Amino acid sequence: MTVDVVIVGCGGHGREVLTIVQAMTDAGRGAARVRGFVDDRPSERNLKLLQRADVPYLGRVDWLRAAPVDTHVLIGVGHPIVRQELGRRIDAHGLPAFSAVHPDATVGPDVVHGEGLVVFAGARVTTNVTLGRHVHLNQNCTVGHDTVVGDFVSVNPLAAVSGDCRLETAALVGTCASVLQGRQVGAGATVGASACVVHDVPPGVVVKGVPAR
Ligand SMILES: CC(C)(COP(=O)(O)OP(=O)(O)OC[C@H]1O[C@@H](n2cnc3c(N)ncnc32)[C@H](O)[C@@H]1OP(=O)(O)O)[C@@H](O)C(=O)NCCC(=O)NCCS
The missing domain is CATH 3.40.50.20 (Rossmann fold)
Known part of the structure; x- marks a missing residue:
């Protein structure tokens, strides 16, 4: 149909x-x-x-x-x-x-997701990842093992979200940014392009740079 x-x-x-x-x-x-x-x-x-x-x-x-x-x-x-x-x-x-998942994206068989998911070409989502509603994973980004991604989160092109991370509702991870393993990005927070998150990011805050502040 x-x-x-x-x-x-x-x-x-x-x-x-x-x-x-x-x-x-x-x-x-x-x-x-x-x-x-x-x-x-x-x-x-x-x-x-x-x-x-x-x-x-x-x-x-x-x-x-x-x-x-x-x-x-x-x-x-x-x-x-x-x-x-x-x-x-x-x-x-x-x-x-x-939900739209590009044929050239990889989403692990045990990844669970809500409705409205968009996964662009080249994105890789590995294992035991939970994706909320209307999550957008842009071109060539990666989302590592055991990570929880909240509703309306965007992970922009080439960003790398490591294992065991938590991205809360409507957080944005900018292009080429990285989030180190186990870190949390709070609801509505923005991680600037090319930033490296080494500490948890509070809700609603904008961080940039390496290390991200
Ligand atoms: C971090 C960010 C949210 C800041 O946005 P903003 O508040 O509008 O910032 P501005 O453009 O007014 O710049 C403010 C200052 O931060 C600097 N800055 C902006 N983005 C930066 C970044 N990613 N890393 C380091 N510094 C940055 C600017 O050079 C400027 O510095 P100055 O005051 O010394 O001149 C934004 O620049 C960003 O990186 N967003 C992610 C964009 C993205 O992923 N786009 C891809 C779409 S597919």
């Missing part, structure tokens, strides 16, 4: 998410048809790029209110806090979420 998917957010991240769904279909990993994008404030540039991709813009996010009940939603927004807010709005419509 082909699943109808609507992607929320037609910016660069959302259009990358589209390519993941297309790659899954091309590889025979479940049949999904992207019906289109919803976005409250699409730019002219992004609307043109949707046309080029031959995928329609359907309207504002509230378009989902009247969507068929079997429409699956995929949030295509990279920032965890914005994604969390969209998640709240979309939950109110009661539609199921779709």
